[in-house]
Amino acid sequence: MAPIPGSGLAKGLAVTLRTMTRKSVTEQYPDTQPDLPPRTRGVIGLFEENCTVCMLCARECPDWCIYIDSHKETVPATTPGGRERSRNVLDRFAIDFSLCMYCGICIEVCPFDALFWSPEFEYAETDIRDLTHERDKLREWMWTVPAPPALDPSAEEPKEIAAARKTAEKLAAQQEAESAADTASPSTPHADEQTRAAEGPTRPAGDSPQQTDQPRQEGRE
Ligand code: SF4
Ligand code: SF4
Secondary structure (H helix, E strand, O other), rough: OOOOHHHHHHHHHHHHHHHHOOOOOOOOOOOOOOOOOOOOOEEEEOOOOHHOOOOOOHHOOOOOOEEEEEEEEEEOOOOOOOOOOOEEEEEEEEEEEEEEEEEEOOHHHHOOEEEEEEEOOOOOOHHHHHHOHHHHHHHHHHHHHOOOOOOOOOOOOHHHHHHHHHOOOOOHHHHHHHHHHHOOOOOOOOHHHHHHHOOOOOOHHHHHHHHHHHHHHHOOO
């Protein structure tokens, strides 16, 4: 069947009209900041205190864009007769974001929770060398990492929080028991005062100024 002349034009106009009446979804960036999902992969933040320089992230990175330098330091023994220990000290931690493909493998493999995704994405540079972020800059990105979502109400308590809560409860119970023992013990200053008051003066006769003066007065008479 031959097409009706002008039907294509009518269809096109219908599409235009439909689109014109719909709400616009264009975001006026940079005047309006986009509302990004919490798990957006913008940039990687380093929580340096957690990093043990195990090198897992650098080894697993498919782009080889994580650079880590470290040296060993000897830690003296904490107990007499104990052995000295050695630990790794971080000298350099850098990520080259011009090579990074944002796969997230480094974050997944880090066994010590030292790497996190931040949704920040405004770090374009005119010089490609500036896209290598050193540890100080990676540390700064940590301030932009969103807080983890709240736990499900019926979820199991995380073991770190459970351990901290048990320690706090144990300490509180210990302090309570100590203060109860202090109150009940007769060696407390308050109890001593009460005992002394009940027994009367216990000072030796020679120490009392009244009693010391008495024989002298008798002698003079
Ligand atoms: S996100 Fe992927 S490519 Fe980027 S540094 Fe981590 S492991 Fe390497
Ligand atoms: S895997 Fe984690 S702890 Fe190990 S070097 Fe990388 S950031 Fe540090």
